[in-house]
Amino acid sequence: MTDLPLDQVRTLLAVVDEGTFDAAAAALHLTPSAISQRVKALEQRTGRVLLLRTKPVRPTESGEVLVRLARQVARLERDAYAELGLSGIGEPTRVSVAVNADSLATWFLRVLTRVPEELRLYFELRREDEDHTAALLREGVVMAAVTSSPDPVPGCSVRSLGRMRYLPVAAPDFAARHLDGPLEQVLLDLPVVAFDRRDDFQDGFVRRLTRGRSGASALRHYVPTSEGFVEAVAAGLGWGLVPEAQANPLLRTGQLVGFAPGRTVDVPLYWQQWKLDSPALAQVAQTVTATAGEALRA
Numbered sequence: 001m002t003d004l005p006l007d008q009v010r011t012l013l014a015v016v017d018e019g020t021f022d023a024a025a026a027a028l029h030l031t032p033s034a035i036s037q038r039v040k041a042l043e044q045r046t047g048r049v050l051l052l053r054t055k056p057v058r059p060t061e062s063g064e065v066l067v068r069l070a071r072q073v074a075r076l077e078r079d080a081y082a083e084l085g086l087s088g089i090g091e092p093t094r095v096s097v098a099v100n101a102d103s104l105a106t107w108f109l110r111v112l113t114r115v116p117e118e119l120r121l122y123f124e125l126r127r128e129d130e131d132h133t134a135a136l137l138r139e140g141v142v143m144a145a146v147t148s149s150p151d152p153v154p155g156c157s158v159r160s161l162g163r164m165r166y167l168p169v170a171a172p173d174f175a176a177r178h179l180d181g182p183l184e185q186v187l188l189d190l191p192v193v194a195f196d197r198r199d200d201f202q203d204g205f206v207r208r209l210t211r212g213r214s215g216a217s218a219l220r221h222y223v224p225t226s227e228g229f230v231e232a233v234a235a236g237l238g239w240g241l242v243p244e245a246q247a248n249p250l251l252r253t254g255q256l257v258g259f260a261p262g263r264t265v266d267v268p269l270y271w272q273q274w275k276l277d278s279p280a281l282a283q284v285a286q287t288v289t290a291t292a293g294e295a296l297r298a
Contacts, residue, residue, distance in 0.1 A: 004066070006073065008042040011035055012050060012063065013070035019056030042066070059139070068140030068155065072274055075143065079278050092120040093280055098133035098145035099125055101195065102164060103269065105226035106245040107295035108146065114287050119280055129198060130269060137272055143281065144273035146288075156272045159289060162296025163266040167247045168205065169256040171236035179239075179259045184209040191219045191238035193229055201241055205265060241265055245295065269296065 014024040015035065025032040043050050050063035059067050078093055099108050104127060112123055126133075126142055133145035137153040152158040170179060178190050187209065192202050199222075203215030223232045226246070233240040234255050242256070244264075250256040271288050273281055 004045070004069075005042070008038045008045070009066055009070045009073070011038040012042055012059075013067055013074075015039060015051065015057055016059050016063070016067050021057075064139045068138075068274075071140050071143065072155075072276055075274070075276055075278055075281070079280060092122050094124055095121050095144070095280065095284055096124040096126065096142040097284075098128045098136040098142045098147075100130035100133065100146055100269075101127055101224075101226040102243045102246075103130075103146050106164075106243055107291060108288075110295075111284070111288050111291045114291060115284060119283060121280055121284070129195075130267065132198075134272065137274075143276075144271065144284065144288075147270050147272050148267060149272075150268070150270055153272055155275055157275050158270050158272045159285070161269040161271050161289065161292035162298055163268050165244045165297055166201075166241040166265040166267065167244050167251075167258055168239065168260040168263060168265075169233060169242050169247050169251070169258055170239040171234055172254060172257050174236040174239065175257050175259050183260055187216060187239070188214055189217050189219070191221065192216045193232045193238040193240040194220050194222055195226075195229060196222055196224045201265075202239075205241060205263075209263075266297065 011024065011028065014028050015021055018024040018027050021032050021035045021039075025035045028035070039051060046062065046066075048062040049060055050066060052058045052060060104125065108125075115121055124142075126136060128136060128145075130146060130148040133142075133147045134149050134153050136142045137145050137147075137156055146161070150158060150160070179186060184206075187206050194202055194216075200215070202220075206214060206216045219238070221232055221237045223229045226243075229240060230242055230246050230250070232238070233242060234250055239259070247256060247258075251258065269292070271285060271292075273285055
């Protein structure tokens, strides 16, 4: 194999984005047969199965590599057109970013307002837990991500953003009724608020208190939005770990109380993005880093 025909690589991307061969054919103004032939030719050329023929179709691990390549080529093409003055006035550039819910709720949206308007960027934000955003980078779904991993995804660069601090808090009435006694004992049976079923953040806090003997109680409420999570804790449904940017105003007004002095939890955050010589991505990275520097702990 000497090279990869870009028309075949772009066709693979269209099939993944559209979900079916027929939909990709409509998007590319080709016949479904032509789409199938291009994908098969690319698979023969690489010697690998690139798509799982499910509904919707899904890329294999090898397919993800080529999907990411196709998106990167498209990004570079748009930058080149812009530098040559060939971009149409009505052609803004889409920047896809994976961001965890707490960053979205506390600081990341300020990034969007600070990117220079003359770059004509628009953002597609994908909300995902910071432990899982790297997977979207590997799959080529996004070109950048806020992640908790310092290890760069292949083909990506990484830079530190700072630490998001979380405070163990509860509603005053809840704390008065239940949080009387050693935390390593009382937390085992108390209702707790979690983001979703993948969220083991509160469990990790309790495991540290109990030296690994137990996680948080099975009595838990799942509230899958950052703002809703805070409201659920303030309403007395259970205790939870809340970002200090959201907790501090409620602590000052007495709507929340802290119950474990000195036992804060810091989560390091990183910015990962494709290794591309892209002015647009470079500007976004610079803006993200500056904004995070104001909002996060060093």
